[in-house]
Amino acid sequence: MLNVQGLNTExxxxxxxxxxxxxxxxFDVPEGKLFTLLGPSGCGKTTTLRSIAGLExxxxxxxxxxxxxxxxxxxxxxVPPNKRQFGMVFQSYAIWPHMSVFRNCSxxxxxxxxxxxxxxxxxxxxxxxxxxxxDHVAERDATKMSGGQQQRLALARALVMEPKLLLLDEPLxxxxxxxxxxxxxELKRMQRELRLTTIYVTHDQEEALxxxxxxxxxxxxxxxxKAPPREIYDLPNSRFVADFVGNTNFIEGTVRGHEPDGHLIxxxxxxxxxxxxxxxxxVGDKVTLSMRPENLMVYETREAAGAANVFEGKVFTxxxxxxxxxxxxxxxxxxxxxxxHPAHKTPVGGTIFFSVDPQRCIALRTDAA
Amino acid sequence: MELTSDDAVDLPxxxxxxxxxxxxxxxxxxxxxxxxxxxxxxxLLWQSFFTPQVADVPAAFTFGNYRIAYGSTQTLRTLGxxxxxxxxxxxxxxxxxxxxxxxxxxTNTPFRKFFFAITIVPLxxxxxxxxxxxxxxxxxxxxxxxxxxxxxxxxxxxLFNIYSMGGMVWVDGLHYSTMAFLLMxxxxxxxxxxLEESSLMSGAGIARTLWRITFRLALPAxxxxxxxxxxxxxxxxxxxxLIGLPVKLQVxxxxxxxxxxxxxSQIGLASSYSVLLLVxxxxxxxxxxxxxxxxxxxxxxxxxxxxxREMDIGAWRFVTAGIYVVYFLLIVVLPLAVLIWSxxxxxxxxxxxxxxxxxTLDAYRYIIHLPVLRHAVVxxxxxxxxxxxxxxxxxxxxxxxxxxxKLPGRxxxxxxxxxxxxxxxxxxxxxxxxxxxxxxxGIYGTLxxxxxxxxxxxxxxxxxxxxxxxxxxxxxxxxxxxxxxxxWSAAFFRIVLPLxxxxxxxxxxxxxxxxxxxxxxxxxxxxxxxETVSIVIWELWQNGQYVELSALSVMLIFxxxxxxxLAQYIGGKFGVKASRH
Numbered sequence: 001m002l003n004v005q006g007l008n009t010e011x012x013x014x015x016x017x018x019x020x021x022x023x024x025x026x027f028d029v030p031e032g033k034l035f036t037l038l039g040p041s042g043c044g045k046t047t048t049l050r051s052i053a054g055l056e057x058x059x060x061x062x063x064x065x066x067x068x069x070x071x072x073x074x075x076x077x078x079v080p081p082n083k084r085q086f087g088m089v090f091q092s093y094a095i096w097p098h099m100s101v102f103r104n105c106s107x108x109x110x111x112x113x114x115x116x117x118x119x120x121x122x123x124x125x126x127x128x129x130x131x132x133x134x135d136h137v138a139e140r141d142a143t144k145m146s147g148g149q150q151q152r153l154a155l156a157r158a159l160v161m162e163p164k165l166l167l168l169d170e171p172l173x174x175x176x177x178x179x180x181x182x183x184x185x186e187l188k189r190m191q192r193e194l195r196l197t198t199i200y201v202t203h204d205q206e207e208a209l210x211x212x213x214x215x216x217x218x219x220x221x222x223x224x225x226k227a228p229p230r231e232i233y234d235l236p237n238s239r240f241v242a243d244f245v246g247n248t249n250f251i252e253g254t255v256r257g258h259e260p261d262g263h264l265i266x267x268x269x270x271x272x273x274x275x276x277x278x279x280x281x282x283v284g285d286k287v288t289l290s291m292r293p294e295n296l297m298v299y300e301t302r303e304a305a306g307a308a309n310v311f312e313g314k315v316f317t318x319x320x321x322x323x324x325x326x327x328x329x330x331x332x333x334x335x336x337x338x339x340x341h342p343a344h345k346t347p348v349g350g351t352i353f354f355s356v357d358p359q360r361c362i363a364l365r366t367d368a369a
Numbered sequence: 370m371e372l373t374s375d376d377a378v379d380l381p382x383x384x385x386x387x388x389x390x391x392x393x394x395x396x397x398x399x400x401x402x403x404x405x406x407x408x409x410x411x412x413l414l415w416q417s418f419f420t421p422q423v424a425d426v427p428a429a430f431t432f433g434n435y436r437i438a439y440g441s442t443q444t445l446r447t448l449g450x451x452x453x454x455x456x457x458x459x460x461x462x463x464x465x466x467x468x469x470x471x472x473x474x475x476t477n478t479p480f481r482k483f484f485f486a487i488t489i490v491p492l493x494x495x496x497x498x499x500x501x502x503x504x505x506x507x508x509x510x511x512x513x514x515x516x517x518x519x520x521x522x523x524x525x526x527x528l529f530n531i532y533s534m535g536g537m538v539w540v541d542g543l544h545y546s547t548m549a550f551l552l553m554x555x556x557x558x559x560x561x562x563x564l565e566e567s568s569l570m571s572g573a574g575i576a577r578t579l580w581r582i583t584f585r586l587a588l589p590a591x592x593x594x595x596x597x598x599x600x601x602x603x604x605x606x607x608x609x610x611l612i613g614l615p616v617k618l619q620v621x622x623x624x625x626x627x628x629x630x631x632x633x634s635q636i637g638l639a640s641s642y643s644v645l646l647l648v649x650x651x652x653x654x655x656x657x658x659x660x661x662x663x664x665x666x667x668x669x670x671x672x673x674x675x676x677x678r679e680m681d682i683g684a685w686r687f688v689t690a691g692i693y694v695v696y697f698l699l700i701v702v703l704p705l706a707v708l709i710w711s712x713x714x715x716x717x718x719x720x721x722x723x724x725x726x727x728x729t730l731d732a733y734r735y736i737i738h739l740p741v742l743r744h745a746v747v748x749x750x751x752x753x754x755x756x757x758x759x760x761x762x763x764x765x766x767x768x769x770x771x772x773x774x775k776l777p778g779r780x781x782x783x784x785x786x787x788x789x790x791x792x793x794x795x796x797x798x799x800x801x802x803x804x805x806x807x808x809x810x811g812i813y814g815t816l817x818x819x820x821x822x823x824x825x826x827x828x829x830x831x832x833x834x835x836x837x838x839x840x841x842x843x844x845x846x847x848x849x850x851x852x853x854x855x856x857w858s859a860a861f862f863r864i865v866l867p868l869x870x871x872x873x874x875x876x877x878x879x880x881x882x883x884x885x886x887x888x889x890x891x892x893x894x895x896x897x898x899x900e901t902v903s904i905v906i907w908e909l910w911q912n913g914q915y916v917e918l919s920a921l922s923v924m925l926i927f928x929x930x931x932x933x934x935l936a937q938y939i940g941g942k943f944g945v946k947a948s949r950h
Binding site for chain 2: 053054055080081082083084085086087088090091092094096097098107108111112113154157158161167
C-alpha cells in the first residue's frame with residue numbers, strides 16, 4: 001500500500017552542517033499493517049516519518065501510496081502535507097490550546113478540501129471521540145486534559161478524516177510507565193480493529209515488539225534489519241540490533257569448526273560453545289556470540305544442567321527485581337548475565353551452573369558490528 | 370466505526386492551480402517592510418548632498434552641507450553636548466532603574482507587587498508633558514520646588530536650575546528610569562539562583578560570590594541596558610528642545626530641528642546632522658545586539674520559573690519601601706500635581722495659599738472649545754489605532770517568516786524590519802518629509818504620511834513582542850494543522866494568530882500608547898488639519914499658553930490611563946488562557 005523507495009533526506013543543522021538524516025531508506029507496508037521504525041535518537045526514524053508526511057522534503061527517492069506518487073525526486077513531484085490526507089500523531093501531541101476538545105477534533109473536517117455539513121461534522125467527531133473514550137469531555141478545554149487524554153485526542157484528530165495512512169511519532173513517550181502500558185494495548189486493539197495502515201516511530205524496543213507486524217531497525221540513517229518482531233529479537237543480524245533490541249550477553253570468540261549437523265563450535269572465554277544458527281564463516285574467524293539473559297538456564301548442580309553447552313561459574317552479584325532475579329555469573333574472566341525465576345537461592349560467591357540451548361545462541365560476524 | 374474509506378485511490382499529485390494566498394501575504398509583508406525601512410534612508414542620504422530648493426533655484430549637488438556641519442567648532446560642541454547628555458541620562462536611568470529592580474526582585478520589601486504594578490503609570494505620561502511639568506517644578510524663577518524651598522529655608526538663590534545640562538540629564542534620566550527598571554528586572558529574574566548557591570556551597574563568601582558570579586552573570590545585561598539607554602537618550606527630542614534650546618544648550622536632535630525651522634529650511638544641513646546621529650545610534654545598537662546575543666549563554670531561557678532568592682534585609686526594608694515612595698512622588702505625583710495646579714489657574718502662578726483662592730476651570734473650558742482639538746483627538750485616535758493594528762499584523766507575518774520558515778534571506782528581512790530602530794524619531798520624520806517633498810504621491814501634509822512614519826517607527830517594537838510569542842509556539846502545533854489538510858492561510862489564521870494573541874495584544878497596547886505620545890516624528894510631518902494631540906500641546910507651549918496646556922495635559926493623561934486600562938481589560942477578557950506549550 002505504501003512504498004518507500006531509496007529515500008534520502010538531508011537537512012542543515014544549527015551549525016550549518018549538512019546532515020544526511022535518511023539514506024537509501026526502502027520499505028513496503030501492506031494494507032492494514034503496522035510498520036515500526038525503531039532506533040536510537042538521531043538514527044533518522046523521525047526524519048523518515050516526516051518525509052512520508054510531507055513535512056520534510058527529501059532530496060532523493062520516491063514515495064507512493066496505492067500506486068500514486070506523492071513524492072518523486074525524478075519526476076519532481078511533491079504533494080504538500082495538507083493534500084496528502086494522512087493522519088499524524090505528534091510526539092508533543094500538538095493539541096491546540098485555544099480550542100476545546102471538540103474543536104480540536106473537528107478542525108480537519110472544517111479546513112479540508114472535502115466539505116461537510118455541520119451535522120455530518122458533529123456526527124463524525126462524536127463517533128471518533130467515543131471510539132477513544134473522550135465523548136464525555138467534548139466541550140472541555142483542551143488544556144485541561146491529562147497526558148493520556150491528550151494522547152487520545154491527538155489520535156482522534158488524526159483519525160477523524162479517515163486517513164489513508166496513520167503516522168505515529170513516539171506517541172507514547174510522554175506518558176508515565178503505567179499509562180504507557182495501557183495505551184499500548186489500546187493502540188494495538190484500535191489499529192487491528194480498524195485495519196489502519198500505520199507507520200510507528202519509536203526508540204522503545206518493547207513498544208516496537210508489542211505492536212508491530214514488521215520492524216525496521218535504523219542506525220545512522222539506514223535500515224539495518226527489517227523483519228517481524230520475533231525474528232528481530234531471536235535472530236538479530238548484527239551486534240547493533242542484538243544490543244538495541246532487548247538485553248544480551250556478548251562474548252567474543254573464534255570459530256573452531258563445524259559439527260556434522262551444521263552447528264558451529266566457537267571457542268570463547270567461557271569455553272567451547274555450540275551455536276545452532278550458522279553464519280557464513282570459516283574456521284579461525286572472529287565472531288561475537290549473543291545470548292539473551294533469559295535464555296541462560298541456571299542450575300545448582302552439573303547433573304541437573306544436562307549435557308550440551310553447560311558452563312560453570314561463580315555468582316558475582318545478585319539483583320532482585322521482583323518478577324525476576326538477575327545473576328551476574330563470573331566464568332573465568334567473563335561476566336555473563338542470567339535472568340531467572342526469583343526462586344533460585346544460590347548465594348553470592350557460590351558455584352553455579354548454566355546451560356544455553358544452541359538454538360538460542362547466535363554468532364555474529366565481529367566485523368559486521 | 371468504519372474509518373478506512375474505499376476512496377483511498379483518488380490522491381492526485383495536485384499542483385496548486387491558483388496563486389497561493391501564502392505567497393501573496395508573504396510577498397506583501399516583505400515588500401512593505403523593505404519599502405518602509407529603506408526608502409526614507411536613501412532619500413535622507415541623497416538629500417544630505419544637495420542644496421535646498423528655494424522658489425526657482427533648483428537643488429544642486431554639494432558637499433557644502435557636510436562642510437558646514439562638520440567644519441565648525443559649533444558642531445564639535447554640539448556632538449560633545451549630545452554625548453555628555455546621553456551618557457548622563459543613561460547613567461541616571463540605569464542607577465535608579467537598577468536600584469528599584471534589585472529592591473523589587475531580590476529583597477523582601479513590603480508592597481513589592483504593588484510597586485511593580487504602578488511602574489506602568491510613568492510609561493503612559495508623554496515625554497513632552499513630563500518635561501513641561503518638571504519645568505514648572507524646577508525652573509529657577511517660577512519652579513514650584515524652588516519657590517517652596519526658598520520660603521522654607523529663606524534661600525536667596527533658587528536651589529534648582531532646570532535650564533542646565535544637569536537639569537536635562539535629570540529630567541530625561543528620570544523619565545526613562547522605568548525602561549531601565551523593566552530591563553534590569555528581567556535580567557535579575559532570568560538569573561538562576563542555583564548558580565549563586567553552588568558558588569556559596571563551593572565555599573565562596575557573599576562578597577566573592579557577588580563579584581565572581583552575580584556580577585559576571587549580569588554583565589551582558591548591564592552593558593546591553595546601558596547601550597539601549599544611551600541610544601535612547603541620544604534620540605531624545607522633547608527635553609533638549611524644551612529645556613536646552615532656550616539657553617542654547619544644543620544637542621544633535623535640537624540642531625536638526627533648528628536647521629529645519631529656520632527660513633529657508635536647511636534640509637540638507639539637517640540631513641547631514643542626521644547622518645552623523647544615525648552612525649552613532651547604529652554603532653550603539655550594533656554593539657548592543659552583539660553583547661545581548663553573546664550574553665545568551667548566561668541566561669536560561671527554558672521558561673522555567675526560578676524562585677529568585679529573596680534577601681531578608683531586616684529593618685532596611687522600610688528604607689527601600691521609602692525609596693519607592695520617593696520615586697513615585699518624583700515621577701508621577703509631583704509632575705501630575707503641578708499640572709493639575711496650573712490647569713486651575715487663570716494665568717500661571719506658583720502654588721501658594723494666595724493663588725489657591727483664584728482657582729478656576731476656565732482653562733478646561735478654553736480647551737474643550739478649542740476648534741483644533743476635535744481634529745487632533747480624532748487624528749490621534751485614528752493614527753494610533755490603525756498604526757497599532759497594522760504594525761502587529763505586519764510583524765506577525767514577518768516573524769512567522771523569520772522564526773518558522775527556512776527561507777533563504779530571512780535574516781535580512783529580520784534586520785530590515787528592525788532597521789528603523791536606529792532612526793531617532795526626528796530623523797525618521799525628516800526622512801519621510803524629504804520623501805513626501807520629492808515624490809509627489811499626494812501623501813505630504815495628510816494623515817497618511819504620519820501613519821507610514823508611525824508604522825515604520827514602531828514596527829521594531831511590534832517585532833519584539835511578536836517574536837517572543839512566536840518562538841514559544843511549538844512547530845508541531847502548525848504541522849499538525851498541515852496534516853489535518855489545512856491550507857497555509859487556514860493554519861495561519863486559525864492556529865498561529867490565535868496562539869499569538871497574548872503577545873499581539875500586549876504589543877498592540879504598547880504601540881497604541883507610544884503612538885499617542887509620539888511627537889518627534891509628527892512635528893516635522895504635520896500640517897494644518899493633521900495635527901495630533903501631542904502637536905497641540907507643543908503649539909500651546911510655543912504660544913506660552915501654559916494654563917491651557919496644563920488643562921489639556923491633565924485630560925490627556927487621564928484619557929490615556931482610561932484607554933490603557935480598557936485595552937488591558939479587553940485583552941485579558943479575550944486573551945488566550947495560558948497554554949502548556
